């Protein structure tokens with residue numbers, strides 16, 4: 053029997069993710085969006101690709117959640133992009149309201165599902181979905197680290213003229229300007245990057261990775277990245293549906309690991325049929341720990357703004 057995956061948000065990231073999952077062939081996909089006819093149109097278009105790509109997976113579009121009932125996994129990409137004149141907090145609170153509403157529907161219709169949140173600002177939205185869902189932390193986590201790491205790996209492979217497959221890297225912390233690329237754990241064919249590249253060059257690539265999302269936005273003019281993000285989401289979906297027990301950087305609700313408690317931040321985690329099955333703690337140097345703490349403090353600031361807005365709402 054095929055698994056069932058719902059993707060909420062049929063925009064660039066959601067639709068591309070749905071297409072990638074459909075092409076795997078072992079999961080049916082329900083695409084949900086508030087825009088009338090949009091998810092239906094995109095889903096039908098994908099379904100009609102099935103005979104060509106050799107996938108019997110069924111893709112369905114909907115403006116409601118009935119079709120999504122009893123999904124094994126739900127990916128949340130619903131949200132709005134930051135518009136000119138909009139403050140960071142405006143975006144935060146708008147996407148908080150959207151992801152809260154989406155989560156309540158998801159929980160109602162798929163009480164046993166695993167949720168992967170993708171909406172930005174990522175770490176704060178994962179925290180919101182986790183808190184709104186009432187699910188245990190193994191069933192709610194977010195995608196950012198694989199994308200950040202993939203960007204870093206791409207730049208390293210380009211620079212050294214080697215296969216991307218041979219470049220292993222780790223990016224921790226929040227999905228923002230203060231993400232923490234772990235240079236010490238970055239290897240090429242098992243060889244530490246410091247043996248192959250000057251420190252100055254590594255620093256340049258780290259900086260480019262930090263600005264990876266912005267670089268794409270500047271080129272696209274409208275909208276933000278979606279090919280690499282959807283590939284990263286699909287890797288997480290596959291790890292769960294196929295119980296692969298992959299160790300991947302994910303945004304996870306920490307309960308004391310890495311000295312952080314009660315906050316969603318990017319760390320290495322094991323993904324399998326149980327969702328986020330384990331946080332993999334690694335020893336950090338003083339400097340790395342300080343960077344991670346700084347990154348977590350930025351996430352905490354956003355979470356505090358959300359909590360305050362929620363407290364005001366409920367008064």
Ligand code: APR
Pocket residue numbers: 060061062063064065066084085086087129130131132133150153154170171172173275276277278281
């Ligand atoms: N329920 C369902 N869908 C919604 C809702 C809602 N309450 N509110 C908005 N949407 C839909 C929009 O109609 C739109 O189709 O979410 C979709 C978002 O798509 P895009 O604007 O194309 O954004 P996209 O590039 O896909 O990014 C989605 O992922 O990477 C992050 O920063 C990105 O937060 C953004 C999200």
